[in-house]
Amino acid sequence: MSKPFLLGLTGSIGMGKSTTAAMFAEAGVPVWDADQTVHDLYAKDGAAVAPIAAAFPSAIKAGAVDRVELKKLLANDKTALNRVEEIVHPLTTASRSQFIADHSEADLILLDIPLLFETGADAACDATLVVSAPAEVQRARVLERPEMTEAQLDFILSRQMPDAEKRRRATFIIETVDLEQTRQDVRNLIAQIRGEQNA
Ligand SMILES: CC(C)(COP(=O)(O)OP(=O)(O)OC[C@H]1O[C@@H](n2cnc3c(N)ncnc32)[C@H](O)[C@@H]1O)[C@@H](O)C(=O)NCCC(=O)NCCS
Numbered sequence: 017m018s019k020p021f022l023l024g025l026t027g028s029i030g031m032g033k034s035t036t037a038a039m040f041a042e043a044g045v046p047v048w049d050a051d052q053t054v055h056d057l058y059a060k061d062g063a064a065v066a067p068i069a070a071a072f073p074s075a076i077k078a079g080a081v082d083r084v085e086l087k088k089l090l091a092n093d094k095t096a097l098n099r100v101e102e103i104v105h106p107l108t109t110a111s112r113s114q115f116i117a118d119h120s121e122a123d124l125i126l127l128d129i130p131l132l133f134e135t136g137a138d139a140a141c142d143a144t145l146v147v148s149a150p151a152e153v154q155r156a157r158v159l160e161r162p163e164m165t166e167a168q169l170d171f172i173l174s175r176q177m178p179d180a181e182k183r184r185r186a187t188f189i190i191e192t193v194d195l196e197q198t199r200q201d202v203r204n205l206i207a208q209i210r211g212e213q214n215a
């Protein structure tokens with residue numbers, strides 16, 4: 017049997033990765049979610065808790081990594097996120113490999129990875145999909161979130177490859193300004209990939 021087609025999904029913060037990934041899941045495509053994996057790694061008994069506790073003791077509460085405490089540390093020390101990434105990224109890579117092995121019977125797998133290009137994970141994908149919306153739409157969406165500040169958004173954006181560069185590298189681009197249009201685009205893309213695989 018042939019191996020699953022690996023489609024890497026990315027987009028900058030608030031561009032609609034989770035929403036678009038849910039549309040793939042609705043269509044029966046197995047979805048691996050990097051952000052969700054980090055949530056699991058940070059939870060009680062998660063594999064990132066001990067190494068984060070060793071590096072940043074104040075980020076631990078009730079046996080788990082506390083995101084509010086972690087974000088306080090990140091706001092005060094611009095190098096801390098690099099150290100967090102050194103701990104977290106190898107663990108997420110291992111989780112992703114396991115997910116792919118567990119779904120070897122699927123024809124298509126979606127990998128939702130915010131830092132797809134920044135970490136070089138795109139090299140392991142058969143194609144990439146970038147979700148995108150105008151910058152002002154993105155900003156308004158993210159600033160609606162409780163606890164998100166302009167300063168924090170600018171810090172996150174400074175760590176991410178610009179949207180224009182992501183779109184330049186993408187195999188496929190889907191706009192995320194209208195839910196029904198995006199759903200239709202997702203259906204069409206799944207059909208296109210399946211069609212090419214069976215051709
Ligand atoms: C920075 C943290 C504490 C923020 O937590 P919070 O609950 O507020 O946000 P959440 O995790 O849902 O992330 C929201 C978005 O922020 C952006 N983001 C997250 N981590 C990073 C990062 N290291 N670099 C750039 N952008 C990032 C992504 O667009 C992501 O989708 C958290 O994301 C974290 O611990 N990140 C480090 C691990 C990592 O690199 N994750 C990215 C997935 S591989």
Ligand SMILES: Nc1ncnc2c1ncn2[C@@H]1O[C@H](COP(=O)(O)OP(=O)(O)OP(=O)(O)O)[C@@H](O)[C@H]1O
Binds near residue numbers: 028032033036051
């Ligand atoms: N296709 C779309 N049409 C209209 N609104 C959308 C669409 N996709 C996403 N949105 C809206 O944009 C916001 C951000 O979407 P979502 O949480 O999916 O982004 P994300 O890229 O996963 O964010 P993050 O980088 O923070 O994880 C949500 O409020 C969502 O309702």
